[in-house]
Each structure stands twice: as C-alpha cells, then as structure tokens.
Amino acid sequence: MREAARRRRTRRGAVVSAVSTVVVLGGIAALVLTSQGWPSVRATFFSWADFKEAFPDVLRGFWLDVKLFVIVELVVLALGLLIALVRTTRAPALFPLRLVAAVFTDVMRGIPTILLVYLIGFGIPALQLSGLPTDPVVLGGLALSLSYSAYVAEVYRAGIESVSSGQRAAALAVGLTSRQTMRFVILPQAVRRVVPPLLNDFIALQKDVALISILGPQEAFRQAQIFASSNFNYTPLVAAALLYLCITIPMARWVDRLQARTARARTAAVAA
C-alpha cells in the first residue's frame, strides 16, 4: 500500500518537473525568438556560414590555449605546493621565507588577474634586460602561474591544516623526521582532501587563459575577435565559447562526481 503511494508520488513529481521545465524554457525561448532584435542577433551571432569560415582559425587558437593551460597547470601544482609547504613549516630558520610566501600569496591574490597579465606582459619586456623572456605567451603564462599558484597554495595549506594533529604526533612518535612526516603522512591525506577544490581552480584557469589575448598571442578568443571585427560578425566568439565549454563542462561534472564519492566514502566510514 505504502509502496504504491510512494510510487505515485514519485511519478507525480516527475510530471510536475517536466511540465514546469517546458513552460519556463519555452517561455524564455518564445520571449527571445519573438523579440524585435532577434533576426539581427541571429545573423550576427549565429551565422552558420561565418561559423564554418572562422572555426579552423579559432580551433587552432584554442589549441594554444589548451597547451598553455596544461603547462601553467603543472607549474601551478608544483609552485603552489612549494609555497604551502614553506608557509606550514615551523622551523625558525625559515621565518624569512615564510614571510615572503605570505606576502606573495596576499599580493598575488589581491591583484586582478587581468592586471597582473598586463603588468608582467608589458612590464618585463620594458625592463630591456637581456635574458628575460619577451615572448608574450611565456609572459602571459608566467602571470597566470603566479596568480594561480597563490590560490592553489592556500587550497593546499587548508588541506594540510585539516589533517589532525594526532597524525603528526603519531608519525613523529614512530620515529619519522618532520620531513618524512609531511611526505608520508600529512601530504597524502591533505592532497586527497583538496582534489575537488583544486579542480575547481583549474576550471577557472582554463577560462582565464584567454586573458593572455591582451598581450597579442593568437589564441582562441583573439582569433575570434580578429574575425569579428573584420567581418562585423560575432559568430566566431560563440564558436570559441563552445570550445571552452567542451572542456570546462566535463571537468565540472568530474569534480561533482569526485565530491559525491568523497562524501559517500565519509558516510560509509561513519556508519561502519
């Protein structure tokens, strides 16, 4: 009896949500499609001919984005960890280093990323020092690496500090050195805990790679912009947006799944 009632209720819920989805989305679609400006929006943003023409260039530019993203991500993972480790050591001799790391994270997180890209991208070449890189892709990558390392360092640090002090005591008590304690006991637990927030930062980084376009490299957004301003058609920007979504949406779903799995593991552990 109760089982049947529950099934009925579930079915009713599904019907209600389907109907409300159709009504809301249909309403919005109707509003947009019947608006006065829709024909011209369709022509300038959703032109199939322009899409086909611009897509190869945009895709080539996007490939640069992907390469830069991967390299910056690796740098950020390493540099962020290094900063976090410096900030969590207790050795008195390392105090100056700790201070530098703290100031670095504060400053880098306090400056808008786009400003940092400007400052480094135009500032370093202006020094005219030999040996310093002048390639805008390298400089843009450097700016992104610095900015994101500061965020990621704080994520790592939160993870390290979330490991209970009993773990440290136990590791020292069995005779590990401080460094071994960090490496074999604290870090493995900390990193596992911060994987979802780290991935969230990487979704943000994947999008922010487009910021290097202000320095001139022909990445996806820049390519789309060039095409748009010469043809008075914005469809290539939509193409670039679609390419970004192809990477960021799967990443977001993956993070969700990881988070759900961690939550499940935690409840299972509590129940056991």
Place this chain on the structure above:
Amino acid sequence: MGRPVAGADGAGADGGGGGVTGGAPAAVLEVRAVTKAYDGRPVLRGIDLAVAEHEAVVLIGASGSGKSTLLRCIDLLEDIDDGDVLLDGSAITDPAVDAVAARRRLGVVFQAFNLFPHLTVLENVVLAPVRAHGRARRQAAERALELLARFGLADRAASYPEQLSGGQQQRVAIVRALATSPRALLLDEVTSALDPELVGEVLSLVRELKDEGMTMLIATHEMSFAREVADEVCFLHQGRIVERGDPERIFTEPEREETRRFLRRLIEARRV
C-alpha cells in the same frame, strides 16, 4: 615462546646498564624533576619516576592531572620547561640530543589510535621500520605479518583502519609501536576511546606484553587492570605524584586523602 617483542633489538639493552655503579638495576626510563607549563599554567610540577627493565609503572589520576602531558613530554612531543628525561641512562631532553633518534627507541600508543587512514594495516606497521630504521621492505613486512598474526590480526593486514573495529584499530596501533622493537612502550589511556565491550581485547594484549617483559609506562583509568599489571602505581594530582607504591597497597589502603577521594569517586561512578 621466547621474547620476540620486548627489546628484540638488544642493541640498547646493555648500553645504559654497563657503567652503572651500585647494586640497583639501571632504569630504562627515568624522569627527574620535570616541569611543564602551558601559558604560565603549570601542568607538571616536578615529576620524578623511574621504570626499570621489564617493569610496568602505571599512572593514575583524574583527567587533567598531567598523565598525558607527562607521556608526551617523555616522547619529546612536547618541550619540557625544566628537569630531565633519561633513556638508558642518557638525557634525551638535552637540547643537543637528536629528538628523532630518541623517539625511535620509544613506542607510543595514543588514546585516539591515530592510525594513518590512507595506509593499510600492513603499511601502517611497516612505515617506521622502513623509513625510520632503514629496514628492507620485505624483511619489515615479514616481521609485521608475524606480529599481526600473533595478536590475531593477520587477516586484517590488507584492510584500511576505517574498516576495523575500535579494538582492532588500537591493537594495530600497539603492533605499529612494537614493530620497531622499542626499549619502552608508553601507553596513553589506550582504552578510553573504546566501547566497553572492546576494552578487554586491548587490555589482554597489554597483559601479554607485560608477561613477555616489555618495559611500559601506562596511563589508565582501568583500575583493576592497573592493579593486576603494575609493578608500581603512581597517583598524579595537579601535576605532582602525591602517592606511589605497590598497587595492592595503593588500592586497598591509600595514605593520602587525595588518593582516597579519587578512588572513591571512581567506585561511585561505576555504581551509577
């Protein structure tokens, strides 16, 4: 049978005893006039005690009397303010002494187990022998499995701590402390975090160690266990050992009013 657990290394066994003058056997562990304060609040106000080879000294006293702090100070997990801790006759609290090397000669078991949750039971036990003592992984694993088998944990070697009962976790923690063949074992209220029905299995393991001649300093609230296993009982009250002696005498005819009050309160708590 033999004595594979207690002092299996044999290395430190005669080191301290050799040069001692006088008839009394040298203490494995000696605490001399140790004081410790947290933010000006004294926790230990001059503790003296000695644990001779193969002996078990039991610390009793109310929560906050300083038992745990004393054990943490002996294992150098906390700095002491004054006094000395001697292991096999040499002061390990001397700032010139390598704290890590000293900790490698002691074993500690904590109230909250503090097993490493990201490692299996076997990996928990093997970590210190391999990383801190430089043993070959295979040899360390063999000895670990031997110890686990002796204490009825062989079938849990591949499990993770969260898959074990509290009693099993604490037994694994004891095996982990034994795996490096410590000169003495420090047990910090090892049954206080356990459900009542799991206390027995842990206590019987400790009894077994005592029978094999393990040198131990034990803080506990289990009075009948203390009475049975102790060679000497020390009653801590507000950071001082106010009464000490043969367990039979302490539990049947305590001299000090504080001791009487403490024991009476325990008995009343049992009845409720």
